[in-house]
Amino acid sequence: MASMDGAFLLQIKPLRVPVWYAGKLESLQWEKNELVSKVASHIFLVDTLSKKINVKNIKELNDPGGNTYNRWGRTSCPNDSSTDIVYKGFAGGGPHKQPGSGTNYLCPPKDPQWGDRSVIEQLATTVDRLRRIKTHGGTTYIRWGRTTCPDVHGSDLVYNGFVGGSPHQYSGGGANYICLPTDPQWGPDTSPKYKGYVYGAEYQSHGTFWDDKKNHDVPCAVCRTPKTNVLMIPARQDCYDGWNREYHGYLMAERDSHASNKEFICVDDDPEVNVGTHADLDGALLHFQETVCGSLPCKPYIAGRELTCVVCTFGP
Template identity: 40%
Template sequence: MFVASTVCFLVFMYVASVACRADREPECSRFHYEEQLLEKMVRMEFNVERIQQRLDSVSESCAKLDDSTRLTEEVKDQVGSVYTRWGQDTCPTGSSFIYDGFVAGSHFTHTGSGVNYLCLSKEPIWANGSPTASNVGIIHGSEYETDSANIWTHLHNNEVPCAVCKSRGPTMMIPGKNICYEGWKLEYHGYMMTSYHGHAGSKEFICVDSEATVAEGSNSGDQNGALLYFVKAVCGALKCPPYDGNELITCAVCSQTK
């Protein structure tokens, strides 16, 4: 009887122990799940902080890049290049206007004085005391000589305007083309002009705007001065083709963009 009672007691204790563990199992599993969830949340928060740090770093780099870009643009604005737009008294879009004036140079019959065309200011300022001299070089206004051409005949004998402009990059004049090369922006295009080949006074070649106008206060009277003629090629040492002795030489003024 005692043995049977003992066996029954042990069986009861074993069953109770198993039941207790079974009752506690869900509670232990919930705790473990919550612990894992908390751990994942901590890791996620840590990762978010790292991502935020990277974003802050990228934002800082972008800000520096923006500053660098602005600085580059400012440097371009400060450096740039100054050029003359012959035949117009305004500057192309994207270039800064400095001043406008009148094209001038030495008389077409004179062998002395300067050989270049100038853009004389419309607002001359004289030196104090009105100094003067008797032996001097002489400068004349410029006129279009276009009566023998099939274009610009309405400009013939009128005076020539000009504008001095500042581009955002280095500039060059390309004779023989009316477009720019890759990496260069067109400021304006037009025709090469210079003095007549039979005149005594030689002049430089300049690029006169294709939309040439007349100078302020101009008249069509034949006053002569520093004359401007179109330019043609002479075949021989200058190869035809690509050149053509019957065509007017074009030109383009370009500013560098790259």
């Protein structure tokens, strides 16, 4: 029986692939090669198009860090693919004949926004707080006139304290306001012969909608944000596209006739006071700042209007 099986197996001929099936395999192989060629062509096209896309957009996605600066005397940014324009406007500052007012130049935008007490403050959403990413990056800013940080965009309080600066009646000393903490630490007493003085700052808001704040000392809060850029924009209440509003308020500095100059700062629209501090001791002072039409374009800038301001952040 086994020999018969062997004889039977020896008689089996190899199977031949039908001509139509071989043709089908050849056709499928050709289609496969065509698809591979098309995929390679599409990959090349995507690579070519990606190189033509503005490099700044790709960098913004991959590396949202960076910083801001003013290009004085120009209406555009340098012709460099890594630089974006945030806004353009007019160079401005305090009058040169007056010893007081601000010490720094400003770049007010072409589309100023004026204060309106009837405007409802946008509600801070809890989504930003829940979605924020805790990283070691970020930067800091000072919220002038408040003891807390805005509950938006992941800002955290570093410390709060009191606004201080050089006295308004002296021409020397520092030109900036500082945020002094509530828990100072002292070094050895050097008893210098020549020195400057740091006073507390007071609101000088007589006869305004902040009249109840007049002569009160001004609080401050130092805030850390995970965002990588901070920008104070004068004459605006809203940030430009792509930027996040931390807070908005009014531009303040020393009075124009005072001996001491101070940098312009953005004081919160809803200011607090240091309780029990309304004795009118002067020292460093905070005054509203008004526009002067003529040196600034009368359109859109309105003579005698108090300048607003907004603090904006940008980043992941």
